[in-house]
Amino acid sequence: MKIEPFEIAVSDDAIDDLQWRLRHTRWASFTPHEPWRQGMDETWLRACVSDWADRFDWRAAQRALNRLPQFVAEANGQRVHFVYRRGVGPRPYPLVITHGWPGSFLEFRALAERLADPASFGGDPNDAFDVVIPSLPGFAFSPAPAAPGVSAWQVADLWAALMRGLGYERFGAQGGDLGAAVSVALAARHAKHVDGIHLNFLPSSYEPAVGPNDAPINAEEQAFLHAKAEWAALEGAYAHMHTTKPQTLAAALNDSPAGLAAWIAEKFRAWSDCGGDLERRFTKDELLTNLSLYWFTQCIGTSVQMYWENRLQPLRFGVGERVAPPVGFAHFPREISHPPRSWIERVFTVEQWTDMPRGGHFAALEEPALLAADIQRFFRRWR
Template sequence: MHATPFQIAVPDSELATLAQRLRHTRWPDEYADEPWALGTDMAWLRDFVHYWATGYDWRAAEQRLNAEPQFIARPGGLRIHYLHRRGTGPKPYPLVVTHGWPGSFVEFLPLLEHLCDPASVGADPADAFDVVVPSLPGFGFSERPSRPGTSAVQTADLWAELMRGLGYERFGAQGGDLGAYVSIELARRHPKNVDGIHLNFLPSSYDPSLDAAAPLTDAECAFLDEKTQWAALEGGYAHVHSTRPQTASYALNDSPAGLAAWIVEKFRAWSDCDGDIERAFKKDELLTNLSLYWHTQTIGSAMRFYWENRLQPLRFAAGERVSAPLAFARFPKEISRPPQSWIGRVFDIAQWTDMPRGGHFAALEQPALMAEDIRRFFRPLRG
């Protein structure tokens, strides 16, 4: 498989156009004294948009991203962007890490040093990884599929081809959010290649076939009730993405302020920040991720990935199991906290960790905790 080195280069004209659009945002009204109750708070967003237009330095972010080894390959004929950082240690172990929405490959930058050069953070160099971080189809600098048919299922096949093309016949997988779905399908569809999977999220469509001999436990019933309630109150974005993504994409692809409102609200709601988003993330971190969606014009294609996954949900037949061992890191402020027995209906759980802090964006929020959990799980699986 041929790989081409890649560098990000957003034209000056695009940066100027973005600043102009931000300065000319047409703001709606809102209820008084109800910050964040109905969605993104306007006062906070006005300040954020002003900083995006006048204070944020995309060129500095671009330079930081371009310091990482990035490439373009064409597994399955689809143009895929990926970061490939090789480990520093006696025998680095290959690991493919997959992001979700509203994240991107930039989520994992804080994690790379911990995984690729563990000695630099006081850990054992024998735990080093070669880390591959692809951008999902339709996200960032990966190609936007022009026709239906690319869900997490097909993406897993692309990743398997990508990893084999890089010379990794056996490897591990890690993922949260949509990346968890891809990682599961990697293990499910390519058991001869995947040694184990590490997850920090369970996809919402996960549906094990229930065995009459093993009825739902009280903990599982409570979890499914909580999941239903969460979907009713917080899942509007996912329903839009999975049913009418094209309609919303016109507004979100045209208005950077609208895009910011749509994405940043999730970083606040899903992280371990107690309502103070800047306690968990720097403005520049949020804006680098957000700018990636804006400059690549991929919010529409990213939302379509939900539509694709709705058509191919994560369902398992009676008695079906995933053979690769699984590690699950359950963070306290994650949007879904399944009980161990629910996951164990399909997976062989080799490691379970209830994390002391952190939320949905674990690699960005708690990279040291996340990396240590990943290192510990894969230690006995290395060849």
């Protein structure tokens, strides 16, 4: 597999165009209402747009991103962008980490450093990983698939080919959000190459069949399914749009950076352990760098389209179907769903379960030290 170094290079014209659009935002009118009750808060958004236009330094952010070891390669005919941080230790273990939406490879900068070079953080160099962080097809610098049909299952095939192309016959996988779906698909479809998977989220499309010889759904599982349905009804409008009409949405968000900021930043507030204060968990530059990656690569349409594909190819498992590689699960208290261990164990063997003291959906950004320690502990058995 041919691997080429990659460097981000956004043109001055693209930066000027973004700043012009931000400064000429046509603001919507609303009947007065409680802040954040109906979604994005206009006061916060106006300040964000002003900051993005007049203070944020994309060139500085780009230089920081380009300090990450980035590459592109072709796997199964698909060009893939990825960060590849080699481990500092006697025998680094290979690990592929997959991001989700509305995230990007940016989420894992701090986590990757802790995993690749634990000694620099007071840890054991024997816990070092070779960390591979690909951008999902249609996200950031990985181009969209040339044909429809690329769900988490097909991305898992791409990642298996990428890891083998990098020289790893066996490896581990980690992910949250869409990345959790890819990790589950890797374990299910590529068990001969995947030792185990570590998750900090259970994909919403995960569905185990309950046969006549299986234990009936218990009270805890029933409560989880009820809470999941209730959350989807009250908070899941974004996902319903993504899974049914992604291109209608893309037409609006790809043309308006203020609209893009509203759609994405509201989720960082709602899904994180921030107590309603976004900047308690994320710096403004982290948020704006992530938004800029979506804007400059014009990937909002192709990124949300993966929800469409996952709806058509969900993570359904038949009666009696089991997946061989074991699972480690990190349960963060402010995650958007809270599956009971028994629900996951209907298909997987859960060998490690950790109830975290704090953190939410964006665990790698919110609590990189906690997440890194849990990943290290889970994968020690294969060293």
